[in-house]
Amino acid sequence: MKKLMGILFRFSLFFGVLILVVILFLSIFAMRTNDDKIKLAEDNYNQGVSAKTIYDRKVAFNSALNMFLELELDYHPEFGDGRLYFDIGNTYFQLEEYPLAIYYYSKAEKLMPRDERVQHNLTIARDKLSIAKPSSNDFMQFFFLSSFISLPERLQIFFLASIIAIFLCSRWLWTRKRFYRNSAILALSVVAIAILNVGITRYFSPVHAVLIHASELRRDAGTAFAKVGDLPIYAGTTVEVLETAKDAHWLKIVAPNGDFGFIPQESARIL
């Protein structure tokens, strides 16, 4: 009987590990499928860099951009490593479409928070449009580690801690040893912190958007309503989105100067 219990435990363990291995294997196998567009896009980009005329440069960068955007459309790597977004941002930058470059750099920044290249290029793009870096809540960034660890990485930490916790809990369940119980409690604490972190990020952290066209801030959702302030919000500005209105055609936002108002949805892209 005791042997049977041991076999069952080992079977559970083996079964769990097998599932993980299968998932990993399938994922890696899927990623091995090569996409020729990557090479084409990179070749076009490099042609743009080495072009001798503005015309050639524009043609090459536009071709590269089309390829990169197709890749984005095909794969949607919103929980990826952000490298594609960085490359798209660079291509828009070369085409002097700075608001869109800022938008893609901001997306890359969320996925590559420790990468200095993203920060550097983002600063240059903002300088081009004379836009100040948006103020950030340092405490929140520190508390949620968003300046150090991207959301996908935090989800991975959560997953790893969960696997360890499952193993330790199973072990404790069968052996009742104090060591496994204490270790399981420790692992579960890490899991709880990770859930809290990503949960608050998902549901409570502010949503931001980057304006890709300059837009007037209005008192309500419609062009019939009065403007808030004399100056428009310039393209490339990062704003906080509070809600959407009129079937998502208008966004209620907080401008960098603290003014509340509405802008047309097509003027901004949500990060």
Add this chain to the structure above:
Amino acid sequence: MFSDGLKGLFDINSFRLENAKLPVDYIKDVRISPSDPTVLSMYNFQIAGKHAGLYALSPISVRVGSQEYKSTMTSYSVLAGSLAKQAISSSPQQSIPSSVNVQQSTAAPPEKPQTVLRLDAGVEGKTSLYPGQRTKLVYTYSFEGDISLTTEKLPLLDAEGFIKIGEKEITDSSKGNVSIRTISQVVEAVKPGKYTFGPSLAEGYTYENDSGGNPVYTSSKLRTEAPDIQLTVLPFPEQNKPLSFNGAVGLFTFETKLVGPSKLEVGDEISLSIVVVGKGNLKTMTLSDLCCQPGFSGFFKISDLPPTEEVTDTSKTSVIKLRLLTDLIKAIPSVEFAFFDPELSRYVDLHSKAIPITVTNMTPASIAVPAETAQRIKVSGKTEKASYSIAPIEIGSIISLETSDLYNKIFGTWWTFLIIPIAIALLLFQRIIREYLVWQLNNIKQENSHELYANAFMKKNTCDFEMLKQALKLALVETGKLESVLIEDNDLPEEGLCDDVKAFSSMLDERRFSGRESINLKDVQKQSKALIEKIWNSRGAK
């Protein structure tokens, strides 16, 4: 009247004048100084009206506790006055009674009180508006003499839900003895709906300055109230609403002009001036986006920046920058501008004339070259257009992509949260299995360690080693040194007899499975017997 700490003993009904009870109204308390407990309490009273002339006021007495205090006799004069001049309103609550402190107000008989404060609220203009239309909200104070207001609620001036245009305007005038102050505010309707402002309210006292310049209140509290004012902001009708309507309300005309030459090249930037003339919400209205108008999309690239605007009282000029994208363009298309005429409650759709232009193609070398990058160099003292320089690359290269960069990170998406129900299910499953096995174990006929040990050596020249180890652990359980026989050999506590059993089991396994040495059954039997007897003998001892 002074009362120093005796206010609690003071009876307001004890005022008497010429042996008759004198009704008084309390006005206010004034402390002489923060450190002085003395308080000056002010009361107001009325006496019957008299003809013009000089009169003596008899002493007035009042009781404080058990003691009675009296004022000295004083004189007062009643001046001749015109009732007709002073009458403003017949509202009794807006009248002020005569008072010993108010010299000019006692000519009228008491049954005909005079009006000295009145507040009127109104709208100069329409009360039904469309968004973008303006109207003027007005308050009028009519009053006589100096009045100190203590309460003032003027919701029209806040005009919540409307945009205030300019500052509020205050004008003062007079009509006979009555002073009139008009306060007005122009507002613009924003959002459709019904808006109610009011009631408006003002309260205060008339006063005069004494010889020392200090105000002396000369009336009981005056109160005036103006009824609610309702404004209605109508929604724009949806029927026949032009696509180009963007909130312009009024009566307008408009035209478009090309600022600059009409012969152009592909890629050139042109400025299109749109001038709207008329009366309406010129300042707040916006033109319809050109990109959405027929003939612009695909032919012109419209600047991201909003148009520059210049607004006067009667016109608004917007200058929009466009870049020519093709040489197929023959004219700047007709621009549509729609506005709402509130007088006729209908939309008016205007179209400008198309502006013919000539667009030629250009050489590839000059495509998309910003004007500022065109360099002029001086050659032999002459300035000429030499060449366009290509701007240097300002940022680092792209990151070389791997296929894995196109995918979401493994276990880095929200799907990862599925691990929670899976984990719970897995742990519950293990727990149920374990409980079942334990239950089954408890239901099997239990042998004691003596029987189990004997069974292990039951067959001649052989030994059931697993049974032997089980017998040792069962002996440990029976003597209270081990919790369960289910504990693995390796997990046995490393103390006392448990440690001895663990060492023995380990030695046994090593000999059995290493193949380096054979097992002497006699030795095993001897050692195990010694060990199990040691365990049995320790029964009861920890």
